[in-house]
Amino acid sequence: MTTYALDATALGMRYRRGWGLRDCEFQLPTGRISALIGPNGAGKSTLMRLATGLLRPTTGSIRVLGEEPGRHGTHRKLAFLAQDKPLYRGFTVAEMLRAGAVLNPSWDDEYAWRLVREADVPPQAKVGTLSGGQRTRVALAIALGRRPEVVLLDEPLADLDPLAREDVMRTLMAEVADSGMTVVLSSHVIADLDGVCDHLLLLAGGRVRLQGDVEDLLAQHRVLIGSRELVMPDGVVEARTTERQATVIARTGPVPGWEADEPSLEELAMAYLRSARAVAA
């Protein structure tokens, strides 16, 4: 039986105001980088907090490496970097790393320090004086320094400049290739995920709208351009028309009469996000 990094069945989380996640069924493979995409309020952070055991599901279950989280605290092989990157502001960077070493039996001091050095963060600086991007790099070094099997990163790229984003993605890819670590990361910067993520989970309105291996998903979809008089193909995700021409993204093979191309990850994700928004409106 396959053990997934994350495996959810009928997963739902109801807050006082309403459902944050509802009827979610998904599997994320081990040893890969999975992208978690969705508009604000889609349920991405809720999903991560359920996986860490910080929240308990209202319905269904989520398993991390085959185990239900929360029974014995966060899974020992799981690291989570929350959106607000909680670090002790009064500690220096060096003190944060020392705390990481004391608190984590699987700590790899050399690796954590290498990540901090690569990020050019001054070790004696107090965390509270660092820029948002520098704080992210320190938090990432602490999360990865634990040598987790699965790391959940909630918008790790948000504070980073384009070069730092590239560095972080390269670090994550190297770690996945070298140690077989699993990365699940949420991001609104879809273009940065292209060529990096192997697997996609797209949420909107608390529900799963699209999931699967990225290469398979791209191969299963087409951007079709043709006259607006043409019959629409099956599997339309989104159709946009001008006076003469229609541009369609559809889950389909080649369709006679239409000019067809494979979509980019960004084109595919944007089509699903726009269509989910149109349905909700």
Ligand SMILES: Nc1ncnc2c1ncn2[C@@H]1O[C@H](COP(=O)(O)OP(=O)(O)OP(=O)(O)O)[C@@H](O)[C@H]1O
């Ligand atoms: N503690 C909470 N109490 C009540 N409602 C909450 C709570 N946390 C999240 N929600 C609601 O659950 C839904 C999903 O929120 P969540 O933070 O998981 O989304 P997200 O996809 O991470 O959004 P963003 O991209 O803005 O970070 C939203 O409608 C949000 O208002």
